[in-house]
Every structure is written in C-alpha cells, then in structure tokens.
Amino acid sequence: MASNLEPVPVTSQKHDPAWKHCQMYKNGDRVQLKCIYCGKVFKGGGIHRIKEHLAGQKGNASTCLRVQPDVRLLMQESLNGAAMKKRKKQKLIDEMMNTNSGHPGEAVDLSNQCELSTEVGLLPVPDTLEQSLGVFESQEEGMSSKLMGRKKKGRIRKASSSGNTNMLGVTASKQVVNSTRMNDQVHMAIARFLLDAGIPFEAVKSSYFQPMIDVIASQEVGITGPSYHELRSWILKNSIQELRNEIDQCSGSWVRNGCSILVDEWTTERGKSLMNFSVYCPEGTMFLRSVDVSEIVNSADALYELLKEVVEEVGARNILQVITSSEDRYIDAGRRLTDAYPTVFWTPCAAQCIDMMLEDIKKLEWVNATLGQAKAISRFIYNNNSVLNLMRRHTYGVDLVDLGVTLSATDFLTLKRMVNIKHNLHSMVTSEEWMESPYSKKPEGYAVLDLISSQSFWSSCTLITHLTDPLLRLLRIVGSEKRSAMGYVYAGLYRAKEIIKKELADKNDYSVYWNIIDHRWHLLQRHPLHAAGFYLNPRFFYSTEEDVHLHLRSLVYDCIERLVPDPKIQDRIVKETTSYKNAAGDFGRKMAVRARETLLPGEWWATYGGGCPNLSRLAIRILSQTCGLISTIKPKHVSLEQMHETSNCLEHRRLKDIVFLQSNLRLREQKNREQGPVDPISYENIELVKDWVSEKELCSEEPSSSDWMAVDPPLGNTVLFAPAVDDFEALGAGFGDYEIFDGVKDIKDENGEDTS
Numbered sequence: 021m022a023s024n025l026e027p028v029p030v031t032s033q034k035h036d037p038a039w040k041h042c043q044m045y046k047n048g049d050r051v052q053l054k055c056i057y058c059g060k061v062f063k064g065g066g067i068h069r070i071k072e073h074l075a076g077q078k079g080n081a082s083t084c085l086r087v088q089p090d091v092r093l094l095m096q097e098s099l100n101g102a103a104m105k106k107r108k109k110q111k112l113i114d115e116m117m118n119t120n121s122g123h124p125g126e127a128v129d130l131s132n133q134c135e136l137s138t139e140v141g142l143l144p145v146p147d148t149l150e151q152s153l154g155v156f157e158s159q160e161e162g163m164s165s166k167l168m169g170r171k172k173k174g175r176i177r178k179a180s181s182s183g184n185t186n187m188l189g190v191t192a193s194k195q196v197v198n199s200t201r202m203n204d205q206v207h208m209a210i211a212r213f214l215l216d217a218g219i220p221f222e223a224v225k226s227s228y229f230q231p232m233i234d235v236i237a238s239q240e241v242g243i244t245g246p247s248y249h250e251l252r253s254w255i256l257k258n259s260i261q262e263l264r265n266e267i268d269q270c271s272g273s274w275v276r277n278g279c280s281i282l283v284d285e286w287t288t289e290r291g292k293s294l295m296n297f298s299v300y301c302p303e304g305t306m307f308l309r310s311v312d313v314s315e316i317v318n319s320a321d322a323l324y325e326l327l328k329e330v331v332e333e334v335g336a337r338n339i340l341q342v343i344t345s346s347e348d349r350y351i352d353a354g355r356r357l358t359d360a361y362p363t364v365f366w367t368p369c370a371a372q373c374i375d376m377m378l379e380d381i382k383k384l385e386w387v388n389a390t391l392g393q394a395k396a397i398s399r400f401i402y403n404n405n406s407v408l409n410l411m412r413r414h415t416y417g418v419d420l421v422d423l424g425v426t427l428s429a430t431d432f433l434t435l436k437r438m439v440n441i442k443h444n445l446h447s448m449v450t451s452e453e454w455m456e457s458p459y460s461k462k463p464e465g466y467a468v469l470d471l472i473s474s475q476s477f478w479s480s481c482t483l484i485t486h487l488t489d490p491l492l493r494l495l496r497i498v499g500s501e502k503r504s505a506m507g508y509v510y511a512g513l514y515r516a517k518e519i520i521k522k523e524l525a526d527k528n529d530y531s532v533y534w535n536i537i538d539h540r541w542h543l544l545q546r547h548p549l550h551a552a553g554f555y556l557n558p559r560f561f562y563s564t565e566e567d568v569h570l571h572l573r574s575l576v577y578d579c580i581e582r583l584v585p586d587p588k589i590q591d592r593i594v595k596e597t598t599s600y601k602n603a604a605g606d607f608g609r610k611m612a613v614r615a616r617e618t619l620l621p622g623e624w625w626a627t628y629g630g631g632c633p634n635l636s637r638l639a640i641r642i643l644s645q646t647c648g649l650i651s652t653i654k655p656k657h658v659s660l661e662q663m664h665e666t667s668n669c670l671e672h673r674r675l676k677d678i679v680f681l682q683s684n685l686r687l688r689e690q691k692n693r694e695q696g697p698v699d700p701i702s703y704e705n706i707e708l709v710k711d712w713v714s715e716k717e718l719c720s721e722e723p724s725s726s727d728w729m730a731v732d733p734p735l736g737n738t739v740l741f742a743p744a745v746d747d748f749e750a751l752g753a754g755f756g757d758y759e760i761f762d763g764v765k766d767i768k769d770e771n772g773e774d775t776s
Contacts, residue, residue: 025045025046025047025052026045026046026047027043027044027045027046028044028045028046028051029044029265030043030044034067035235035238036067036071036098037094037095037098038067038070038071038074038095038098039067040254040255040258041055041056041057041070041074041087041091041095041254042054042055042056042067042070043056045061050063053066053067053069053070055070055073055074055084055087057074057084057086057087057088057091058084058085058086058087060073060082060084062081065081069081071095071098071099072095072099074087074091074092074095075092075095075096075098075099076092076096077096077099090247090249090250094244097242097243097244098242100242101239101241101242101243206233210224220704222702222704226689227689228685228689252674256674256677256678256681259681260677260680260681263680263681263684263685267306267684270301270303270304270306271299271306273301273302273303274299274301274334274335274338275337275338277301277302277622277640277641277644278301278338278339278340278641278642278644278645279299279300279301279334279338279339279340279645280299280300280301280339280340280341280342280343280367280645280646281297281298281299281300281327281330281331281334281339281341281342281343282296282297282298282299282300282305282343282646282649283295283296283297283327283330283342283343283344283345283350283649284296284298284649285313285317285344285345291314292312292314293312293313293314293317294310294311294312294313294314295310295311295313295326296309296310296683297309297310297311297330298687299334300645300646301644302504302622302644304687304688305687306684306687307680307683307684307687308330308333308334309676309679309680310679310683311326313326317349318349319349320348320349320350320352320353320356321353323349323350323353324352324353324356324357327342327344327353327354327357328357328360330342331357331361331364336361336363336364337363339361339363339364340364340365340549340583340641340642340645341364341365341366341367341549341645342354342357342364342365342366342367343367343368343369343646343647343648343649344366344367344368344369345368345369345372346368346369346372346373346543350368351366351368351543354366362582362585363582363583363585365547365548365549365582367544367547367549367647368543368544369647369648369649370498370505370509370544370550370647370648371425371495371498371499371647371648371649372648372649373540373541373543373544374491374494374495374498374540374648375426375428375429375495376540377491377536377537377540377541378426378428378429378431378432378488378491378492378495379428380536380539380540381487381488381491381533381536382428382431384532386480387484390435390477390480390481390484391431391435391484393471393477394434394435394438394481395711395712396464396467396468396471397420397438397445397468397471397472398420398421398434398438398712398713399712399713399714399715400464400465400467400468401420401468402420402421402700402701402712402713403713403715404459405731406457406459407459408731409731410448410451410453410454410457411445411448414444414445414447414448414451415441415444415445416444418437418441418444419437419698419699419700420434420437420438420441420445420700420712421434421437421700421709421712421713422434422436422437423698423700423705423708423709424492424495424708425495425499426495426708427707427708427711429492429495430708430709430712431711432484432485432488432489432491432492433492434709434712435481435484435485435488436485436488436489436492438481439478439481439482439485442472442478442481445472446472446473448472449468449469449472449473483523486519486523487519487520487523487524487533489519490512490515490516490519490520491516493512493747493750494509494512494513494515494516494747496747497509497512497747497748498646498647498648499648500747500748501690503620503748504622504643504644504645504646505645505646505647505648506549506550506553506642506643506644506645506646506647507553507554507556507557507560507621507622507642507643508553508557508748508751509550509553509647510550510551510553510554510560511554511557511560511751511755512751513537513541514755514757514760514761515750515751515752516537517534517537517760518757518760520533520534521534521757521760546575547575548575548576548578548579548582549579549642549645550647551572551575551576551579552572552575552576552579552642553642553643553645554572555569555572555573555575555576556576556621556625556639556642556643557621557643558607558612558616558621558624559616559617559621559753560751560753560755561600562603562616563753563754563755564754564755564756565755565756565758567758568755568756568758568761569601571758571761571762576597577594579638579642580593580594580638583638583641583642584638589634592634592635593634593635593638596632596634596635597635599631599632600632600635604631605631605632606628606629606630606631607628607629607631607632609628611628612624612627612628615627615628620643621639621643622639622640622643622644625639625640625643626640700712700713701713
C-alpha cells in the first residue's frame with residue numbers, strides 16, 4: 021500500500037453490506053477500496069466491483085481467495101437481490117407504460133367510482149380492517165356522489181375507460197388489504213422473536229427499532245440476518261469504532277467548555293456493588309466504564325484512588341467537578357481528591373439531595389397518612405379490569421399513576437395527578453355503572469367512595485401538592501437533557517422555599533419544611549459552583565437585590581481562585597465583574613437586556629461577553645455543567661456480573677466493549693426519546709409504582725376481574741391538561757427575600773423542639 025494513501029472512514033450512510041468488508045482510502049481526488057481479507061486494492065469500479073470480488077462472480081474483478089464462506093454467500097445473495105430488484109422495477113415501469121398507452125388521449129370517467137365501494141365490500145376483510153376500510157369506502161362514496169352530477173353536463177366517455185378505473189380502484193383496495201395483512205404478519209414475526217429470545221417488549225421503544233425495520237424493508241428481497249459470529253466479530257468491531265469516532269468529536273468540547281465526572285454507585289440483583297463513571301458536557305453524557313467495587317466500597321482510600329484514576333484518564337485540566345453521592349466515605353474521598361487537584365471541585369449529587377428531601381417530607385405523619393389513603397384508591401382501581409376501564413373512560417385515557425424518576429417523585433407526582441382528575445374520579449364513583457356494579461358493594465369499594473367524596477382528603481392532597489411541586493420541578497431541572505442545570509439550581513431551591521413560606525405563612529409551620537431542605541442541602545448551600553451559577557445567570561442576577569450579590573460574591577471569588585490558577589487572569593476576571601455588575605458596554609445594550617430572558621445563559625455570555633473575555637470564558641465553563649446523576653443509566657442487556665467474573669481475557673474485553681457500546685447508545689437514545697403512553701401496571705415500571713398498583717397478595721377469587729385482555733390500553737396523559745409551564749420558566753425573576761438565603765434561626769419543629 022502506497023504511503024500517500026489517506027484512510028477515509030466509512031460513514032453509517034453507506035448501507036451496502038459490502039462496505040463492512042473493505043477499507044476506503046483517498047489518493048488525491050481519487051477514492052480507492054481495499055479488501056480486508058486479501059488486501060487487494062481497487063482503483064475504480066466502486067463498491068459493486070468489491071462485491072463481485074468477494075462473491076467470486078466473474079466480471080470486472082478477480083475472486084478473493086481468503087473471504088469467509090458466509091461472507092461470500094452474503095455477497096452473492098446481495099448481487100442476486102440487486103439484479104432481481106432491477107428486473108422488478110423495469111417490469112413495473114413497463115406495466116405502467118402499457119396501462120397509460122392503452123387509450124391515449126381519453127379521459128378517465130371517475131363518476132363510475134360509485135361502484136367501488138360495492139367491489140371493496142365483496143373482498144374478504146379481517147376484523148381489524150373493518151373500521152379503516154369503512155372510512156375508505158365512505159370517502160369514495162362521497163366523491164362519487166359529487167362526480168355523478170358532473171357527468172350530466174360533460175360528454176359521454178367510453179365504457180372501456182370506466183372499466184379501467186374500476187380495475188384500478190379494486191387493485192388499490194386490494195393493496196390496502198394486502199399491505200395491512202403483511203404488516204400484521206411482520207408484527208407477529210417480531211413478537212415471536214422477542215418472546216423466544218426473552219427480550220422485553222419495551223425494546224421496541226428504542227429509537228433504533230424503526231430505522232432497523234426501514235432498512236430491512238428497503239432491501240425488498242435477498243436480505244439475510246447476521247449470524248452469531250458476525251455479530252460478535254466485525255459488526256461489533258465496526259459499531260465500537262463508529263461510537264468512538266463520535267465520542268472523539270464530543271470530547272473536543274471538554275477543553276473549551278469543561279466537563280463533569282458523574283459517579284453512580286448501585287447494587288445488582290446478585291448483591292454486587294458496581295460503580296459507573298460517565299462524563300457530562302453540553303453535547304451529551306458519555307459512559308466511560310463500570311467497575312466492580314464490592315471489595316472496596318466502604319474504603320475512602322480505595323475510592324479516592326479510583327476517582328483519581330478516572331480524573332487522570334479524562335484530564336484534570338478539563339474537569340470542573342466530580343459528582344458523587346453524599347455519604348461520608350465519598351466526602352472523605354472527595355476532599356482528598358480536591359487537595360490533589362486544586363482546580364477540581366467535589367460536588368454532592370443535587371438530584372440525590374432533592375430526592376432525600378422528598379423522602380423526609382413523606383415521613384411526616386400527616387403526609388404519610390394521606391399518601392396511604394391515595395394508594396388504597398389506586399390499588400383498588402388497578403387490580404380490577406372493570407374499574408380500571410371505567411376510570412380510563414371517565415378520565416379520557418389519562419392514568420391515575422404518574423411515573424417519576426424515583427419512588428418519592430412517583431408518589432408526589434401521582435398525588436398531583438389525582439388532584440388534577442379529582443372531578444373525573446368523583447364522576448366515576450357517582451355514575452350509574454359504578455352504583456350497579458358488584459365491586460362498588462365490596463368494603464374496599466365503599467372505602468374508595470368515602471375517600472373520593474371526602475373534602476378533607478382532597479384538601480390534604482392539594483396542600484401536599486403545593487408544598488412538593490417546586491421540589492419536583494427542581495428535580496426535573498437537575499435531570500434536564502434540554503439545558504445544563506448549574507445556572508438554575510440555586511434559584512430553584514430559593515423558589516421552593518419561597519413557595520412553602522407563602523403557602524404556610526406561619527414561621528413555625530414553614531420552618532419544618534425549611535429544616536428538611538437545609539438539612540439535606542447543607543453541603544451545597546455554600547458550594548462555590550452553585551453560587552457562581554446563580555450569580556452568572558443574567559436572568560437572575562439583574563433581578564436580584566444588591567444584598568444578595570454581596571452574600572454570593574465571596575463564593576464566586578472562591579470559584580475563581582480554584583478554577584483559574586493564574587493570578588494575573590484572576591485579577592482580570594475580578595475587574596471584569598464590575599462591568600457585568602453595572603451592565604456596562606455590550607451588557608447594557610437593549611438587545612442584551614432582552615436576551616436575558618430568551619437566550620440560555622451560556623449563549624448570552626458567548627454573544628455579549630466579548631468585552632470581558634476572561635470572565636466570559638469562566639462563565640461559559642461554569643454554566644455548561646450539570647448538577648446531578650439523574651440522567652445516567654445502568655446497563656440492562658448484558659450482565660455486568662458476567663463481565664467481571666469472566667476469566668478469559670479476550671471475552672472479558674469483548675463484554676467490556678459491549679457494555680460500553682450499550683450504555684452510550686442508551687444514553688443517546690434517552691436524550692432523543694419522546695415519552696409516549698406509559699402503562700403503570702407493566703412489569704418494567706413495577707419498582708417505581710408497586711405501592712400504587714400492587715396488592716399485598718394476589719387475588720384468588722373472581723379471576724374474570726383480573727383478565728388483562730379485557731383492559732383498555734392507556735392513551736396518554738395530556739388529554740385533560742393545559743400545556744405545562746416550562747420548569748425553567750416557572751423560576752421567574754426576583755429574589756429579594758434575604759431570609760431564604762441566610763436561613764431561619766431559633767425555629768422549632770412540629771413537636772415544638774428547638775432545631776437551631
């Protein structure tokens with residue numbers, strides 16, 4: 021191979037199977053292809069010539085003597101399929117030409133389409149098609165009635181023309197029926213594969229599922245599935261390389277905007293403690309690796325060494341923070357890490373802190389009692405098919421249970437959903453169908469009726485919803501894939517405490533909830549990154565009083581000293597903060613003032629911060645960071661225990677790469693996936709909703725009430741509700757309550773004990 025050849029990566033847009041068995045090079049303006057088996061270089065002829073070479077087909081290329089038999093067969097089938105597609109296409113063109121040339125210049129009499137509906141009605145139609153074909157028929161009949169009037173005014177057309185029209189109409193209707201039948205066959209074939217392989221049905225929600233179907237369908241004939249060994253060899257290799265190329269492009273932003281290391285510890289079903297390491301940047305989250313920490317999980321020294329190893333791998337100069345949970349062992353390891361790397365912060369996970377606040381609120385006696393009553397209603401509904409169908413009819417398909425990212429979030433989101441549909445639930449239990457049904461005569465049915473009719477129950481639910489809704493919004497902000505959360509969390513926590521104060525008014529009442537928030541947030545309350553994120557977000561900064569600026573400025577200086585080691589640049593940044601504070605220069609332009617509300621804070625600095633380049637660079641790096649681990653995922657399809665227990669070095673490495681590939685694909689899919697209707701009683705969601713849908717023991721009587729085939733499917737959760745207010749927009753502006761920033765003193769809890 022000549023040394024002046026430049027390798028060119030094969031992009032994912034090239035779908036011909038032969039591209040996976042060759043390498044592409046560029047020699048000046050010319051592209052050359054090389055067989056990966058025998059090394060033969062082709063200077064022309066394109067991918068078709070490579071395919072002939074691999075297939076051993078005589079033509080413009082010599083036969084490859086080293087190609088694997090299954091690859092040779094695949095190339096032969098591909099060539100035969102391409103030839104067959106070409107013949108079919110030409111045949112279709114010829115038929116169309118013959119049809120069009122049969123009666124040149126003659127108009128087609130569309131008025132005779134009134135006979136079409138009769139013809140369609142004679143076709144054997146499966147039950148699943150009756151509704152759709154009924155619509156088709158009515159449309160055709162409506163068209164024919166209009167055209168019949170035109171026939172009287174127009175000239176009489178030849179009967180042969182109307183005959184062609186009838187035939188075309190029947191052909192079209194047959195195609196509709198055949199297409200639907202074929203689609204049903206495809207669906208059944210996919211279902212059999214999923215069931216036989218033990219793959220969860222939720223796999224079809226993957227953003228890669230329909231593109232796979234599209235690619236297969238586009239090949240028409242001659243396509244074969246990959247073999248087991250192909251999947252384990254060149255297909256996996258190409259997939260890994262494709263992903264690494266994308267990650268290399270993404271990692272370029274680490275130098276410009278910085279990044280955050282996310283450390284997520286979790287326990288497997290077999291009791292192993294595993295730790296996932298990921299890297300966050302505005303372009304996306306990248307999974308690094310998973311480590312078995314079962315033997316060292318309680319050792320702060322071992323955790324420090326592990327964190328240090330990951331920091332070295334990513335590059336300390338690129339990292340602003342390492343985010344972990346807030347246990348003591350992580351606090352110790354985090355402090356040692358920041359001593360070793362003075363430009364890196366250790367940050368407790370904000371998502372975990374907020375979730376623990378919700379957990380603590382759940383433990384309050386009156387809150388726990390109200391949730392227990394709400395769960396009793398839900399369990400009764402979701403364990404009886406007739407009641408579940410009745411509820412969904414009265415709520416127009418909206419489910420009672422609303423899934424969150426954690427157990428506590430699910431509890432409070434579901435309580436909010438119940439408040440939103442309370443009138444629909446009341447309509448359900450006062451309907452004639454409910455009154456005449458046997459389930460309403462049961463003790464559980466009477467209890468549900470009493471609760472749904474109870475004003476005190478709904479008053480408690482409404483108050484809990486008002487107190488927890490700002491924390492739920494904040495939890496979504498922390499886990500947002502739409503924008504980086506660092507510039508918003510400080511404001512979100514302020515807004516949560518402000519709403520609680522307004523709702524309860526009395527200091528002794530709201531201090532109970534403020535204590536819960538402050539107890540879980542104390543490690544982050546004075547964290548320089550969070551304070552700087554609030555300070556550098558122009559939307560909040562310019563709507564905040566000077567006293568608050570003074571309160572935060574010291575924390576901002578801490579941030580500058582740690583993230584910017586050069587004293588000269590530190591001095592320039594501090595000087596430039598004066599221009600920012602006074603809205604001088606471009607900061608004071610009318611465009612910049614308007615853009616405070618419309619642009620993301622990082623974009624605002626990139627647009628209007630040119631006069632303060634040092635401060636602008638720092639602001640963009642800080643505002644580009646996340647605050648929690650809510651967006652990380654756990655590999656599902658490959659057993660990590662297998663990876664860590666495999667003693668063969670080659671297979672261990674292969675499994676490690678599969679975990680790497682799966683995790684990053686799922687992260688990318690999670691970012692792009694749009695949430696569709698969710699069935700709360702599906703097994704995939706049971707860990708989040710079990711208290712709302714699961715009885716203590718399976719019901720043994722009246723098996724007809726548990727017939728899942730009689731249950732109406734969920735239709736979605738947006739039918740009854742107005743468009744939701746954006747969580748970021750709900751933060752509003754104005755942060756003038758200094759008590760919220762400073763905290764309350766000498767306050768008492770609900771038992772009257774001093775908590776200061």
